[in-house]
Amino acid sequence: MDDTQTMHAMGIDDAYHVEQVLARGPRGVTELVTIDGVGPFVRKKIPTVLAQRGVWSALGGSTCPRLPRVEATYELPDCVAVVLDYIPGPTLEQVVAERGWLQQNEAVSLAQQICEAVQELHRLGILHRDLTPANIIVADDGTHIIDLGIARPLTDTANRNRDTTALGTYGFASPEQYGFAPTDVRSDIFSLGRILGFMLTGVYPDDTRYTPLLSDDLHVTPRLRAIVERATAFEPSARYQNVAQFAQALTSPTDPVDSYVPAYAVQRPVANGKPRPRTVIAVAVACVAVIAIVAAAVLIPRWIADGSDGGAANGTSQHAGSRPDPSTDDDGDAADPGADPSVRDPAGDGAAHGNAEYGNPLELVETGWSADESGYVHYAFGLRNTSDSLCVRSPSIEITGRGEDGTVLFSATQVLMFSFPGETTYFGAQAGNGNGIIPATVDFTVLEPEDYNYETSSESASFKSANLHAASDGYGGEIFSGEISVAKDSARVREQSSQLNVSLVLRDDAGAIIYGFDTYVDWPPEGGSRPFSMDVFDPPAYDSFEVYAQPW
Known part of the structure; x- marks a missing residue:
């Protein structure tokens, strides 16, 4: 100036x-x-x-x-x-403090009005990041959002692995606002879910009465409770993927609890109109978890206690690695006798070369991804530990999306918990910025473990899936559900992981990976199983799906 x-x-x-x-x-x-x-x-x-x-x-x-x-x-x-x-009127915080919990129809009506404001913010490319009852005015003409003091442009996510500063109001700020991942529209959705829970229970999410009140069917209907729980899922990919989905759920006559138990499986039609047979593959694996989220569970346990736009939109962009061909090596020659084709990297994504003492036994078996019209990338990969005696702790995969000119659009590091010797682990999740820019390529690279990441151990745990189903959710998506049980137990592994990651992998008719998604469940009880479900919004056309479970 x-x-x-x-x-x-x-x-x-x-x-x-x-x-x-x-x-x-x-x-x-x-x-x-x-x-x-x-x-x-x-x-x-x-x-x-x-x-x-x-x-x-x-x-x-x-x-x-x-x-x-x-x-x-x-x-x-x-x-x-x-x-x-200036908007005259009390804050939502003051209204609830004076009146206690709100009637459910009033809470839903106010939540819809708040959604109008948040949806407009996102349309303008603004992320609020501090949606709380204290920042909502309940005026004569309805609700108004105030205080955009820590809001930021959504386009500011380029090249971020995570937000650099912990911001927001405890109890309403999303887990990623504490430095574990970059914030996006789903961070505001987390806050919307917590605000709805606050209106329904009359207490703050960190109050010991919050969970019992939210779980009481006489106090909160199962339908509204399911909406709150989904919106406030710890993992962003498990939440509603945009405000429109959340707002639609508020008025939907369909009970989302019932919709998680599909009564039939669907067949996805092919282009000529003839139904394509659905191949469902139940796979048992063990060994993947995200260390960052484990750290979050330690730092902010009350979140755990309280508790896309997914899918490739109309096939906007789909890229997939292929499965290895056992008949040839990477150079096209005949495979060496006795070679294990499952440890090859057909996409050329390449593991790091390892360190002097151990070498790097980690190799990518296959990778694949697809992108939706918002720019989010849904990926999956298979990671194999070729050692027969070394367990690798905190194995890390670097995922980088690039534009046509090679410009880095996003870069994220997926840190897992274990890679057990001689085993292959599949993991699926979401990356990208959601800024509408679809990458031309997505590269996967195994980062070289440090010496302290290696442990001589044959200890492992594995799981099997059963009763797998896929059914329409009635809103353009599909619900994948089933049960997970223990195939090989390990008390030592149980001591070091509190949950299981359940990963969904979709494949095309050539067997290539085109999509990944995940959710989380508790360890199954001894001799029993643990149900799971994943509501995937607008998944790409696929031929078969697989479900993998591993310690979390």
Whole structure:
């Protein structure tokens, strides 16, 4: 800013009369102001280094009545000032404190109004990141979202592995807001679910009464409880993938609890209209978990206690690695006698070359992925430990999406818990930024373990799946369900993992991986099984699916 601009901005600033300081902290000051007897307005002064100018610029172009209207913005030498219209009325926090839990029809109505505002924010490319009852005004004309102090542009996710700073309000902020992954629209959906739970129970999510009240059928219907639980799933891929899905579930006459137990399996038609037979493969494997989320479970256990746009949209972009050909080596020559084709890397994604003492026994067997129109990548890979005596702890796979020109669109590292000797593990999940840019390529690379990641051990655990089903969810998606039981138990492994990861892998008619998805269940009881279900929104056309389970 030059001197003239500075003087002009200071003149505007002085024209406002501060009626009351509403809040003050390291992220700025919020004031109630008037100008020439007109107002009041809300003025936020945000330190220049923290100001997200793109957020306020985008918000200024919105006509949504449930969002604050930007009256003016100007820059001072050390801060950015934003003047907003003032919405009179109590906060949702105050309403619930005064009245207690809300009637379910009122809670649903208010939640729908909040969804209108959040959906508009996402349309504008804004992620709120601090949706709480204290930031929602219940005015005469309905709810209004306020305080976009830590909002950021959705396009700001490029090249992020995770958000760099823990932000948000405890109990309503998503797990990824504590540094374990980048935030996206599903982070706001987590907060929406917690707000709905708050309205239905009348207590905060970290209150010991929250879970019992939410679980009480006389207090909260199973349908609404299922909506809250899905929206607040710890893993983002298990939540509603956009606000429209969440809003639709609020008014859907279908009970989502019932929909998780499909009565029939569907056959996906091929292009000529003839049904394609569905091949269902139950696979037993063991050994994958995400260390970052295990760390999260230790750091924020109350989340665990309380508890896409998935799928390739109309085949927008699909890429898959192929299965290994046992008849040839990578160079096209005949395979060596006795060679195990399952340890080859047909896609050329390549394991690292290992360290001097151990070498790297980890190899990618196969990889595959597809992308939806939002730019999210749904991937799966098979990782084999070729050693017969070394267990690898915290094996890591680097997943990188690139544009046509080779530009890195996203990069993420998937850290697993174990890779047991002589075993192959399959894992499926989601990556990418959801910014609408579909990568041209996605590369998978095995990162070289450190010496301390190796352990001489033959200990392992494996699982089997049964009663697998696939059925339409009635909204363009499919529900995959079944049961997981223990094939080989290990008390030592149980001590080090609290749950199981259940991964879904979809394949095309050539047998190549085209999609991955996952969910989490508790360890099955001894001699018993543990049911699971995954609601996959708009999956790509597939020929067969497989389900894998491994310690978490």
